[in-house]
Each structure stands twice: as C-alpha cells, then as structure tokens.
Amino acid sequence: MTKAAAGNKKRVQVRYYKLRNRLKEKAGGGGGARGTIAADALEAAEAEFEKMAEDYPDWVQTHINELYTFHRRCVDTPEDRTKLFKRVNEVAHDMRGQGGTFGYPLISHFGDSLYEASRVETVLDSHVEILKAHVDAMNAVIKGRVNGDGGEVGIELRKTLETAIEKYSTAE
C-alpha cells in the first residue's frame, strides 16, 4: 500500500519504510520504566557480571600466560613469528575489550597498545621485545590487583611501558 502508487507522476527519489514493530510484539509489548527488560532480569545480569568480575584476574591470567608462551616461541622459533603475532593480536583484541568492563581499564589500555603494536607485517626482534614489555605490564596489573586507573602505580606502569616501546622502536 503506497501513497505514490495511485498516481505515480514523478520518479521516486525517497522511499520511507514504516514497519510494524515485530520485535516489540515478540518481546512482549513492554512498558514501564525499564521498557521491555524486566528489572529483575537486569539485576540478575548485573549479578552475573559482578561474579565474573571477581573471577576476572584469574581468567585474564590465562591470557597473560598465553602471551608469555607466544613470546617464548617468538624467541625460540623466529620463522613462526608472523603466525604467532597474529595470535597475539587476537588475544590483545579480546583483552582490550574486556578489562574496562571488569574494573581493570589498565588491561584495556595495555591490550589496546599491544593490539596496535602487533599489527606488523614483518616481526623484528624489537617487536618481540615490545610484546614482552606489554605482557610484563599486564602481568604487574593483575598480580598487584591494580584496578581502576591504578593511581601512582598505574602511572608508573604506563610510563615504564612507554619507555620500553620508545627504546625498542628506535633500536632497529
């Protein structure tokens, strides 16, 4: 059923689609302050996240250990570096997305930095060292349970990593 269908004198330049809200019908109509999501469901979801946040340091430690393994393998088998750095990039991507959600924005910050640092076509010795500096920084955050911005410790960790990146970036 269209307005223009009756007398289409001019070529249609803009078409607006006003669709039925099937998603709302499916979600049960809704209403209330929280819209279609019940307050108790939201509370349950938040509780689930809080529980995960408690486990986050242990959980992220497995990623850190994985990165240490990738680093060792980069040192031992240089011919595999390109493949290994692809894996490093994937892990870094996950870490940067999760840290902030669980109260560890420094992990997100270092994860983001590692994500960018691991996007290289040819992996040089300096890149492997930069990887190590990132993993050490993240390990320090988790071992010391440095949550939030980390205050003085956070500033120190950021500075240490930046110095390492600068040192190895100019090394080759």
Place this chain on the structure above:
Amino acid sequence: MRSLMTIALKALGVGMIKTADDGGEAIEILRLMSTDPMKAGVMSIDIILSNWQMSPVDGLMLLRWVRRHKESPDRFIPFLMVTGYADREKVMEARELGITEILAKPFSVQNVADRLIQVIERPRQFVHTSSYFGPDRRRQEMPYSGEERRKLTEEDEGVEVVYD
C-alpha cells in the same frame, strides 16, 4: 567479547543466541538461513550484534552485506555495532552504512540493556535514497538544528511511503 555479550544477553532474557567467529561466518549463516534454515540452525534473526573489529570480514563489511546484498534475508534487521572506536569519523562511517545503534566498549550490562531497549522500543523508519539505505539518521524525537538538507516532505511526489 563474544562470550561476555552472550552471558549478558542470556541474563537479560534473550532466548536464542547464534554466534559466529567473524563477519564471513555470520554472512554464511544468514545466507543459509534463507535456503536451508535447518542446516543454518536458525529460522529467523531478530537483531544482529556485531563486533566492529573482526578478521577477515569485519563488522562494517557485515553491515554493508546485510543492508545492501540481494541475498540478505532481511535488509531491515536492527544492527548493533560493538566497538572500541570512539572517533566521530568512524561512527559516521557506520552511520552512513545503516547502523541501528552503537555500543561502546567497555560495556556494562546496563549499557547492553539500554541499547536493546532503544532498538525494541524506539525503532526508526527506514529511508531509501540513491545514496543511502538504512534507519532514519535523524532521530524523530530529537530537534534538528543544522542546515535543512531534506528538500522533500512525505507529501511530495518524489516520495513514497511504504507501510507493512
């Protein structure tokens, strides 16, 4: 991110969640859904939540396929992009390709719930012009203060309004 989002959605009461490793796998599922829903493991999809940064097919490429490809099973499907990108240029790029909502990382359960409510409770009409297809980029309830670039109204001859 995917496991985190799955947990959040399930806890918020979303019944069925189908996941894909990257945009390419998502496209395969969507394509298969039209031809062989049993094999696809899904009959219909109500909303897509996609990470922006994925490899080899990223969220933007998936969005483009959903909105423009002739094999897309539903070009009107709400598309929520999850991203760490905060710069305006990136957001505008996604907007021009027909994104429904953006969810910034890191996200909380409340952020996810807010975006879902936005999609469910306040859907926007779709606009199709020679250069754009997607949700109306001008949110109806918000006053527009920029230069008026819309030359036609719904009453003009060059405008067609489609209801379903």
